[in-house]
Amino acid sequence: MAVAAFAAAVLFAGCAQDAPQDTFQPKGPNARTIDDVQRPLFYVAGIVGLIVFAVIGYSIIRFKDRGQDMPEQTHGKTWLEVTLTVIPAVILAGVAIPTVAAVFDLDDKSNECVINVTGQQWWWEYDYSGTCGGVEITQPIVTSGELVIPADTPVLLRITSRDVIHSYWIPALNGKRDAVPGRLQTLRMEADEPGIYTGQCTEFCGLSHARMRQAAVALSTADFQTWVTNQLAAYVAPEAGTxxxxxxxxxxxxxxxxxxxxxxxxxxxxxxxxxxxxxxxxxxxxxxxxxxxxxxxxxxxxxxLTDACREQLWNASPEEFGSLYLQGVWMNSGPDATKPVCFxxxxxxxxxxxxxxxxxxxxxxxxxxxxxxxxxxxxxxxxxxxxxxxxxxxxxxxx
Amino acid sequence: MTTLELRSGDPSDSLVTPSAALGIFRRPLATTGWKSWVFTVDHKKLGIMYGAVAMFFFLLGGCEALLIRLQLAAPDNTVLSAGLYNEMFTMHATTMVFLFVMPMAAAFANYFLPLQVGARDVAFPRMNALGFWLFLFGGIFLNSSWVLGGAPDGGWFMYSPNSSALFSPSHGVDFWVLGLQITGIASLIGAINLIVTVINMRAPGMTLMRLPVFAWMQLVVQFLLLFAIPVITVALFLLSFQRNFGAAFFDVEQGADPLLWQHLFWIFGHPEVYILILPSFGIISEVIPTFARKPLFGYKFVVFSGAAIGFVGWGVWAHHMFASGLGPVSVAVFSVSTMLIAIPTGVKICNWTLTLWGGKLWFTTAMNFAIGTIVLFTIGGLSGVTHAAAPADTQQTDTYHIVAHFHYVIVGGAVMGLFAGFYYWWPKMFGKTLSERLGTWNFWLMFIGVNLTFGPMHILGMQGQPRRMVVWPDKLTGDGFFNLGFWNRVASVGSFTIATGVLLFVINVFRTARKTEKAPLDPWDARTLEWLTTSPPKEHNFDSIPTVHALDEFFHRKYEEVDAEGGSRLVKVKTAEEVQAELNAHPDEHMHLPSPSYWPILLAFSLPIITYGVIFNLMLSVFGAVILLLAAFGWVLEPSVAGHDEYDPPADSGDSTKELASVG
Incomplete structure (x- = not known):
């Protein structure tokens, strides 16, 4: 059953519309490095499992008590024992080498953008400054919830926490990194294409841990420039009397x-x-x-966003995603609308x-x-x- | 029954006892009624009490699990509030680990280690009693938090700083810390006791390499406990002093690093995993050879791989922290060491499988549970390898994939193994055999239930559902085969399937208790020494301590190779009854058994008083400390055995099992 589920999980991954946090569908180079280690592991585990179950299954049927003589009281065969110790050791060595290589690959901190990510009960804050993917950020941008990044650009997150330990996770882009108070830890993010990639705080952080989520939003460089410009635009006071x-x-x-x-x-x-x-x-x-x-x-x-508009945004093609996203709740509303239809x-x-x-x-x-x-x-x-x-x-x- | 002194004819041969012990310093003498249990130091009675209390906590922790699965059966469900949910999963894990699997393994160890090594009791019987009462009182203390302001809500791993008074203001965490301190003492003294028993009290000829595998695995477990419990004890003290007395061990603002807690917790916590699983490895290593009618394949490899797990188990703790930010070198090292531990584990699975191969398999309920253990543990072990690879683990950690993994290991491995032990040893412990018909249903419901509950969790985790979340939102469930809503419902149905199986076990126990039919002396054609005595065993275990000549001594006393056409054949030459009569023909003189004692329960009782005092009022602690001191004095001052003249003279009839009644 579980083996079947395993096998099915691997084989069918990518067929139907999977959950947005499916870890078998990397959408960036870091997650792909992980997937290249993870996917073969599932195959190896599955095959070993099937062999073991086949032997057990055969034994159960073949050696059932049918009134046969008492079996030979053998205490084992050393050559067989040694073989059965060496085989897993060899398999594991085969697994260990790419694992260690991937560990060091993922530690690469080279980047074209640094964003500070700070967790606290129960939300994430993002803090931008300097240059990000060639876009100049002239004043600090402080935002929350959605990590907006330029697509196809290595971004380095510097992660910490203001209270308890949290963990930052966008499964489509990379594994988890804990946000530990008093420590500054890094995690590299890179998305191949514009789109929205959801995540969740994954270190238990108290009462509303389940409601501490996040997303990474990747935009084309031009759209990212537009987003930055908008974030830095001067405050416009509401019209008097409204x-x-x-x-x-x-x-x-x-x-x-x-x-x-x-x-x-x-x-x-x-x-x-x-x-x-x-x-x-x-x-x-x-x-x-x-x-x-x-x-x-x-x-x-x-x-x-209303459910329909959210679906529209989440399912948007990489080409149309940026323009939809930049409209925010004013999506689908047209330039002269007074009330946003997606709100x-x-x-x-x-x-x-x-x-x-x-x-x-x-x-x-x-x-x-x-x-x-x-x-x-x-x-x-x-x-x-x-x-x-x-x-x-x-x-x-x-x- | 209390001090037993079997003498062979010479009336002047008596024990030296203090003749004028003060009234309260006499040893208790009751041989029947509640006093015979409360003051007992008999390893078998204590084993049964350990088992009964652990079973109660199993049902409690199981109900907590059912509530969790009810809450998760539908998106944005409201069966439990967020706060209650956090308390529920914290207590579910804490209960199952510390109050069920560990003490249930201790129950088997207590009952069967002395029998298997051919001893009359454990090395330190009063300490054994103290251990049981500490476990019971610690468990009650911990669970009393539910009605005294809220249960602990920081998860069983209780990561700092979320466990500090600032972030967890109820007393729940205090109850958790202090309750585990109490049960920790129980584990620690139990470990010392059993180590000394196995090392020093083996029957003549019982060399270490003739020790049954169950005894070996328990020995490894006791060493793991001996070194792991002090680590968690230190960690708990640090946290306790931070929460109650203003210390700052994990306070970031004062320069502390919260990762200190994680290291301490997992240096304890990972050996703990092997503490949970190895006893069951031992049990199925007894059950499988018995019902395959051949010795365990590769006994030495199984023993040494168990010991290897015991050693390597200390070098893998940081694989619980791959996302914590340890740096690539540490992560790589712990990743590889974690893969290493799969090798001895794999050796065990191969050996059990090869024990089946070529056997004459008898599928009793015990055997079904044992084979179920191999199958389910293999799945858990293999999914474990998928997160030994650190990069993959950074995707999998804290998701349901991990929940699936360790439940396959702990429920599929440890718990199924314990159930194999119940069905296998029940006739030995109670003289009656559990119903095989109910047992078959019990097994299949649990086996299917485990797969139905935890199988889908592999999918849930890989589809990105994190653990410890009171709700999962509908919008993140996806469509089609991997729809999270569907598999969450399947898991919830599965959990009730397991519960039904466990319920059948409980029914089986009660029905068997009312049954009058006695179990045969050797119902399974077993192989080890515990079957070389009556069922249930006499208080002194063996009339005569057997001399051991081989691994599987009992089997070799029953079977012999006889020449037949086409080579020799293994033939049963003696029945168990005959073997036993042979052994009992010459009962030992001078059987020294420990007398019951008033003091272990009193000493144990003082500890929750002290810990309630730490939480509510330190004056109460002082009161508890006084009781502790009095109990310690009583313990030291009581005579080493009950006075000889306090008993009727032993019966001189041939029935050496006759119980001795006390004089008034």
Missing amino acids: LAATGEGTFVNQCSRCHQVNGLVAADGTPVLAEPDLYVVAGAAPNLTNLMTRTAIAGWTFDL AEATLRDWLRDPAAMKPNYASPDQVASTGGLTRGMPNLNLTEDQIDQLIAFLLERK
């Missing part, structure tokens, strides 16, 4: 203690700077400057109403008693429905 303008005030009052929106200024003209270290155990909260360029929120768990508004609304109901956390007053008031996760701000309308209008313009 719902979004009211929302800006609500945001400053309710959200900006923790969440940064770059370029936001208060009524008195002073820059609004988030101070999450005063409110959150990890000392960080997602930067929301370009929230609507991302396709999911809250540890990349809840889609900002899963109910998700964001529910989240603002009561985050802990969607993603368990430690943010209620009784839960933060032991941490001196610092939260892990977003507290329920008891927003009114009007305030939620305002905030959504404001956030929709963070694109």
